[in-house]
Amino acid sequence: xxxxxxxxxxxxxxxxxxxxxxxxxxxxxxxxxxxxxxxxxxxxxxxxxxxxxxxxxxxxxxxxxxxxxxxxxxxxxxxxxxxxxxxxxxxxxxxxxxxxxxxxxxxxxxxxxxxxxxxxxxxxxxxxxxxxxxxxxxxxxxxxxxxxxxxxxxxxxxxxxxxxxxxxxxxxxxxxxxxxxxxxxxxxxxxxxxxxxxxxxxxxxxxxxxxxxxxxxxxxxxxxx
Amino acid sequence: xxxxxxxxxxxxxxxxxxxxxxxxxxxxxxxxxxxxxxxxxxxxxxxxxxxxxxxxxxxxxxxxxxxxxxxxxxxxxxxxxxxxxxxxxxxxxxxxxxxxxxxxxxxxxxxxxxxxxxxxxxxxxxxxxxxxxxxxxxxxxxxxxxxxxxxxxxxxxxxxxxxxxxxxxxxxxxxxxxxxxxxxxxxxxxxxxxxxxxxxxxxxxxxxxxxxxxxxxxxxxxxxxxxxxxxxxxxxxxxxxxxxxxxxxxxxxxxxxxxxxxxxxxxxxxxxxxxxxxxxxxxxxxxxxxxxxxxxxxxxxxxxxxxxxxxxxxxxxxxx
Numbered sequence: 001x002x003x004x005x006x007x008x009x010x011x012x013x014x015x016x017x018x019x020x021x022x023x024x025x026x027x028x029x030x031x032x033x034x035x036x037x038x039x040x041x042x043x044x045x046x047x048x049x050x051x052x053x054x055x056x057x058x059x060x061x062x063x064x065x066x067x068x069x070x071x072x073x074x075x076x077x078x079x080x081x082x083x084x085x086x087x088x089x090x091x092x093x094x095x096x097x098x099x100x101x102x103x104x105x106x107x108x109x110x111x112x113x114x115x116x117x118x119x120x121x122x123x124x125x126x127x128x129x130x131x132x133x134x135x136x137x138x139x140x141x142x143x144x145x146x147x148x149x150x151x152x153x154x155x156x157x158x159x160x161x162x163x164x165x166x167x168x169x170x171x172x173x174x175x176x177x178x179x180x181x182x183x184x185x186x187x188x189x190x191x192x193x194x195x196x197x198x199x200x201x202x203x204x205x206x207x208x209x210x211x212x213x214x215x216x217x218x219x220x221x222x223x224x225x
Numbered sequence: 226x227x228x229x230x231x232x233x234x235x236x237x238x239x240x241x242x243x244x245x246x247x248x249x250x251x252x253x254x255x256x257x258x259x260x261x262x263x264x265x266x267x268x269x270x271x272x273x274x275x276x277x278x279x280x281x282x283x284x285x286x287x288x289x290x291x292x293x294x295x296x297x298x299x300x301x302x303x304x305x306x307x308x309x310x311x312x313x314x315x316x317x318x319x320x321x322x323x324x325x326x327x328x329x330x331x332x333x334x335x336x337x338x339x340x341x342x343x344x345x346x347x348x349x350x351x352x353x354x355x356x357x358x359x360x361x362x363x364x365x366x367x368x369x370x371x372x373x374x375x376x377x378x379x380x381x382x383x384x385x386x387x388x389x390x391x392x393x394x395x396x397x398x399x400x401x402x403x404x405x406x407x408x409x410x411x412x413x414x415x416x417x418x419x420x421x422x423x424x425x426x427x428x429x430x431x432x433x434x435x436x437x438x439x440x441x442x443x444x445x446x447x448x449x450x451x452x453x454x455x456x457x458x459x460x461x462x463x464x465x466x467x468x469x470x471x472x473x474x475x476x477x478x479x480x481x482x483x484x485x486x487x488x489x490x491x492x493x494x495x496x497x498x499x500x501x502x503x504x505x506x507x508x509x510x511x512x513x514x515x516x517x518x519x520x521x522x523x524x525x526x527x528x529x530x531x532x533x534x535x536x537x538x539x540x541x542x543x544x545x
Contacts, residue, residue, distance in 0.1 A: 010403040017405040017539065024531055028524070105527040112534050119542035135405065138543040 008056045009133035015049045016139035016173060020115070023146045023166055027111060028104045032085060032158045036078045039162050039169075043073030046172050053180045061184045069172070072191055077165060077198055084202050085158055085215075100153060107153050111146045118142035127178065136177040143170035156215045157208050161201040168194050227487040235481075235489060236322060239314040240306055242493050247464035248272035248457065250500050257508040272460065276453045284449030287349045297345030298447065298454035304338040305461040312388045312465075313472045315492040317396070317482045319389045327386040328376050331469070338458060339365060342443050349446035357442025360519075364420070364439065367526050371417050374533035378410035381540040388469065392477035409536035411474040416529035418466045424511040425525070464500060471499035 005013065022042040026035045047070040054062035100107060122141030127134075147170055150163035172190065175182060209215055230238075252269040259266025268274075286294055308331050310322045326334070343358035376386055382404075383390040395401050419425050423440050444455040472480065479495030481488035517525065 005404070006400055007403065010400050010405075013405045013539070014403055014408060017409065017535065020535065021532070028528070105523045108524075108527045108531055112531060115535070116538055116542065119538050123542050135539055135543040139405075139539070142538075 016136035040078045114145040115142035118145040140174035229484040243309040247460035254504040261512045279453035282449040297341040301338040301458045304334045346443040354445045378536040406536045413533035
């Protein structure tokens with residue numbers, strides 16, 4: 001019988017596993033508004049994890065980070081994304097639904113292989129910080145690869161943007177479990193990076209939509225000045 | 226202080242609880258489903274009356290069908306009634322016959338029952354029955370890997386694949402309960418159970434629409450007591466799967482740890498309550514989700530497969 005990790009490590013691992021499952025959910029989801037919802041849920045998980053770590057290791061600044069991250073990633077970014085994708089947000093923008101290059105079941109199977117690679121890579125690095133749950137770190141590694149795959153298998157700007165933002169979630173997860181005592185200033189700088197990414201992707205989405213009347217990148221097959 | 230119950234009697238009680246509780250569970254789920262759909266629904270005891278009525282009816286067999294057609298329902302029910310001997314139904318400790326098979330043994334018995342029913346359906350020459358068995362076998366082939374990965378997870382967690390060992394592991398500490406591998410394997414098994422009991426993603430277990438029928442279509446040509454056995458068999462299968470989910474994976478609490486009569490009776494009540502709780506969840510899920518097109522089943526199974534595989538990864542590659 002293999003020994004179980006403690007309650008704190010178990011909770012962190014479960015939250016990380018849920019985040020990975022949400023990443024797979026984004027991969028399978030055909031409609032972009034559902035992807036945005038899943039992204040918000042994934043970001044909420046990060047905030048919850050920050051609170052769990054803050055409570056366990058007595059790091060009060062992580063509460064502030066959880067609140068800041070929640071306000072930004074659970075509320076602001078999804079709101080901006082919905083605005084960008086056109087009003088009313090309930091109507092689907094052309095070029096997004098079903099922009100798969102692989103069918104969903106094959107994409108999931110391919111990503112299972114990628115996730116295994118992520119697990120293997122992060123596992124073989126042998127990083128063990130004091131109380132960091134090693135499994136949560138491996139799950140973050142798997143998430144990074146699945147987020148990349150999401151950007152590759154979907155041919156629309158919106159899904160690619162969400163893939164990029166969830167990649168940032170994966171990195172936040174890794175930094176939280178590995179270096180929870182990172183100064184708040186640095187963590188905030190990461191969040192600021194995300195804001196920049198939102199602005200850049202927002203401009204790209206707008207520019208592409210105004211030119212091509214679609215969010216699909218399938219037609220972008222030639223380089224032009 | 227209550228009297229001690231002899232071990233063989235407890236072993237028999239395991240089988241009797243499943244055998245007699247299964248139609249009642251079906252009745253409770255049907256009642257809840259009816260209420261969710263705004264209907265009054267039938268009595269909870271209706272499945273018992275249905276089985277009794279069918280047992281009194283005349284049995285007919287299609288011309289050309291061999292002895293196998295008539296033997297299949299008996300073999301199926303016998304296989305289903307053997308499984309409660311192998312799994313923890315009422316006790317935390319292994320009963321003497323509990324170690325004659327592991328989880329894979331139970332899986333083989335479930336497959337054997339399904340195989341004989343499907344073969345008997347093929348014997349009839351009826352297109353619907355054949356369609357049902359063809360679909361059942363095709364889809365069971367794609368859910369098989371999920372079940373295997375769940376078994377692998379159990380093996381990695383406990384170092385054995387005995388159901389009693391996993392239940393004991395889960396009970397051993399809170400850390401084992403919230404372990405991602407355990408939760409992922411349990412979720413994958415739950416998804417397989419939803420599929421195997423004909424709830425989602427494509428089947429309507431109570432419907433008469435041929436396009437949505439898989440398991441139900443196989444018994445089209447059976448009648449009288451033979452049909453009653455097949456119906457009872459599918460109820461037994463549901464109860465057994467719920468018992469495995471509750472007593473091995475999700476909530477192996479409330480089982481008798483001694484031979485005392487009070488503890489055994491309490492275990493029977495606890496098992497029925499757990500089965501009803503799972504039944505309520507299943508009924509709510511069944512009524513909340515739209516049925517998918519038949520060939521979308523691969524997407525559903527791939528989701529279950531994802532959970533089971535991630536469960537193995539977290540243990541084997543992640544070290545959790």
